Amino acid sequence: MNILSGNRPGALPLTLLLIVVVGCLALAPFLFPGTRALDTAAKICIFILLAASYDLTLGYGGIVSFAHTMFFGLGAYGVALMLDHLGRGWLPMIGGAAAGAAAAAALAFVIALFSLRVRAIFFAMITLAVASAMAVLVSQLSGLTGGEDGLNYQIPRELTPAFRIGKLFDVTVNGKILNYYLVFAGCTVLFLLLLRIVSSPFGRVLEAIRENDFRAEAIGYPVLRYRAAATCISAAVAALAGALYAIWLRYVGPGTTLSMEIMIDILLMVVIGGMGTMYGAILGATLFVLAQTYLQDLMGAGAEALSAVPLAARLLDPDRWLLWLGVLFILSVYFFPTGVVGRLRAMAARSARST
Amino acid sequence: MPDPVLETRGLTIRFGGHVAVDHVSCAFMPGELTAIVGPNGAGKTTYFNIISGQLPASEGNVLLRGEDITRLPASERTRRGIGRAFQLTNLFPALSVFENVRLAVQAKAGRGMRFLSMASAHRSLAARAEAVLEEVRLTRLAGQPVSALSHGDQRKLEVALLIALEPSVFMFDEPTAGMSVDEAPVVLDLIARLKAEGGHTILLVEHKLSVIRSLADRIIVLHNGALAADGPPAEVMASAVVQEAYLGQELADV
Ligand SMILES: Nc1ncnc2c1ncn2[C@@H]1O[C@H](COP(=O)(O)OP(=O)(O)O)[C@@H](O)[C@H]1O
Numbered sequence: 001m002n003i004l005s006g007n008r009p010g011a012l013p014l015t016l017l018l019i020v021v022v023g024c025l026a027l028a029p030f031l032f033p034g035t036r037a038l039d040t041a042a043k044i045c046i047f048i049l050l051a052a053s054y055d056l057t058l059g060y061g062g063i064v065s066f067a068h069t070m071f072f073g074l075g076a077y078g079v080a081l082m083l084d085h086l087g088r089g090w091l092p093m094i095g096g097a098a099a100g101a102a103a104a105a106a107l108a109f110v111i112a113l114f115s116l117r118v119r120a121i122f123f124a125m126i127t128l129a130v131a132s133a134m135a136v137l138v139s140q141l142s143g144l145t146g147g148e149d150g151l152n153y154q155i156p157r158e159l160t161p162a163f164r165i166g167k168l169f170d171v172t173v174n175g176k177i178l179n180y181y182l183v184f185a186g187c188t189v190l191f192l193l194l195l196r197i198v199s200s201p202f203g204r205v206l207e208a209i210r211e212n213d214f215r216a217e218a219i220g221y222p223v224l225r226y227r228a229a230a231t232c233i234s235a236a237v238a239a240l241a242g243a244l245y246a247i248w249l250r251y252v253g254p255g256t257t258l259s260m261e262i263m264i265d266i267l268l269m270v271v272i273g274g275m276g277t278m279y280g281a282i283l284g285a286t287l288f289v290l291a292q293t294y295l296q297d298l299m300g301a302g303a304e305a306l307s308a309v310p311l312a313a314r315l316l317d318p319d320r321w322l323l324w325l326g327v328l329f330i331l332s333v334y335f336f337p338t339g340v341v342g343r344l345r346a347m348a349a350r351s352a353r354s355t
Numbered sequence: 356m357p358d359p360v361l362e363t364r365g366l367t368i369r370f371g372g373h374v375a376v377d378h379v380s381c382a383f384m385p386g387e388l389t390a391i392v393g394p395n396g397a398g399k400t401t402y403f404n405i406i407s408g409q410l411p412a413s414e415g416n417v418l419l420r421g422e423d424i425t426r427l428p429a430s431e432r433t434r435r436g437i438g439r440a441f442q443l444t445n446l447f448p449a450l451s452v453f454e455n456v457r458l459a460v461q462a463k464a465g466r467g468m469r470f471l472s473m474a475s476a477h478r479s480l481a482a483r484a485e486a487v488l489e490e491v492r493l494t495r496l497a498g499q500p501v502s503a504l505s506h507g508d509q510r511k512l513e514v515a516l517l518i519a520l521e522p523s524v525f526m527f528d529e530p531t532a533g534m535s536v537d538e539a540p541v542v543l544d545l546i547a548r549l550k551a552e553g554g555h556t557i558l559l560v561e562h563k564l565s566v567i568r569s570l571a572d573r574i575i576v577l578h579n580g581a582l583a584a585d586g587p588p589a590e591v592m593a594s595a596v597v598q599e600a601y602l603g604q605e606l607a608d609v
């Protein structure tokens with residue numbers, strides 16, 4: 001595929017794994033019927049895009065930002081505010097997404113201009129401060145944003161369960177499934193766009209800057225301008241991911257889009273998947289969301305099976321799921337410092353050498 | 356007499372109380388190869404750093420074709436034609452040898468801000484990068500990551516990046532330092548060829564007397580940051596000030 005050329009997954013097991021994940025997501029409504037499964041699939045799509053956009057700055061640009069959920073939130077609130085205040089409709093929805101993306105890019109530009117000039121660590125601190133301020137602002141302006149309660153609103157009828165189309169493979173195709181495919185298509189197109197950008201001349205400069213910003217500047221690339229551009233693109237894509245999330249959930253609140261917890265989640269997804277690979281976002285986000293959603297169930301089953309063994313049952317109590325999630329992450333970062341993608345590529349390279 | 360390509364006027368830098376470059380005024384002519392000599396710590400690298408924009412001048416000016424570039428960022432000076440190879444190898448370690456050079460070629464072509472085309476689709480850049488690698492005899496290592504290269508090959512790549520930029524001012528900072536006797540000629544021949552092409556302004560920090568003798572049109576001597584001598588090679592090398600500057604640390608006569 002020409003879109004991917006120059007940036008192929010690069011290892012057979014990795015390619016197969018990616019095909020399985022993407023295939024499952026593409027056919028999710030038919031393979032995994034049920035609201036919860038579809039919710040999970042949509043969340044995976046959106047977080048793949050969100051993590052990939054974060055990888056553009058973190059993995060390719062070497063820029064640590066804590067404002068990514070703020071950009072995510074700007075897109076989500078853009079859609080929510082438009083739909084809430086202007087009423088249900090396609091135009092407010094698309095307009096809200098575009099406004100959110102524009103606001104995110106503009107804010108990213110201002111932050112980049114004021115702080116990237118100084119030191120990378122300073123940029124991280126500024127983004128943290130701005131993101132916290134934004135979270136406070138959103139919860140204070142409750143007249144506009146619904147405060148801590150967030151906003152519920154109506155999306156175009158064609159995207160809701162009430163809109164029925166017919167049956168396909170025993171599955172009732174309704175607006176909810178259309179909505180899923182809107183999310184899936186949106187995420188796919190934007191992911192491919194990011195993939196394209198990292199293999200473009202611009203993407204190569206970003207890699208060069210990550211490797212040695214001093215030399216990148218010395219051979220004639222104005223580092224600040226490149227970092228600012230990367231931050232803006234990344235912010236705009238994060239906002240569009242947020243817009244899709246808002247359309248999917250028909251609700252936004254600080255907890256679903258702006259929280260620092262989500263920021264940490266994204267960071268972990270990118271690190272676990274493999275920084276600076278783009279494909280890592282697909283695996284990282286999928287593993288993460290699946291673990292977050294189903295670990296509790298799995299542990300419940302485990303605790304029941306081991307109910308005779310006192311300590312094991314206590315440890316597997318579903319309430320301990322966060323503890324186990326933490327353990328899983330520590331182990332994965334310890335054993336796969338280059339992420340799952342890095343590990344699979346290294347294994348493929350080794351077996352290629354030995355044959 | 357033609358106008359100088361590059362000129363420094365009273366160029367000075369202080370680190371705290373220490374004056375590392377002390378009011379150096381010097382003009383460099385097109386087609387001229389100037390050797391810059393002086394003992395370790397004399398301020399040669401620092402002088403280069405102020406000219407190419409890695410360090411800000413405390414005082415004085417840098418002029419390129421009569422235009423004041425003292426306050427411009429390094430990238431902009433490079434875009435205007437000041438090219439620099441570093442004394443301490445300074446590359447993109449995890450990237451391939453080819454990609455290192457390709458990045459420099461891409462910078463020269465001004466194509467860094469292309470977002471939607473594949474980098475690999477810019478065939479002319481790749482072709483040019485291959486040609487540059489051939490010039491420094493690194494073609495067979497093109498696919499290797501820089502970190503896998505020997506010191507000598509990294510030095511060659513350092514020079515390759517400078518060549519790829521096609522600058523009007525070439526600044527070489529001890530380009531053959533640490534290279535083996537059979538590797539150094541690749542770089543020295545290349546500098547000789549650049550000189551023979553004519554029109555380039557070349558600044559060369561070098562210790563080896565034989566090299567200076569065969570290449571330099573002119574020598575300037577830095578001593579404790581100040582310009583101690585400036586003139587034709589034979590004259591400068593005979594002068595007392597050079598003998599003094601190198602006291603106990605003679606110009607290596609190889
Ligand atoms: N960034 C810096 N901060 C403080 N001192 C510096 C810095 N750069 C160079 N110097 C000092 O300036 C002097 C000249 O160094 P340098 O230009 O590297 O000498 P040369 O290249 O002639 O061997 C040295 O005393 C060095 O310690």
Ligand SMILES: [Mg+2]
Nearest residue numbers: 399400401442
């Ligand atoms: Mg030096």
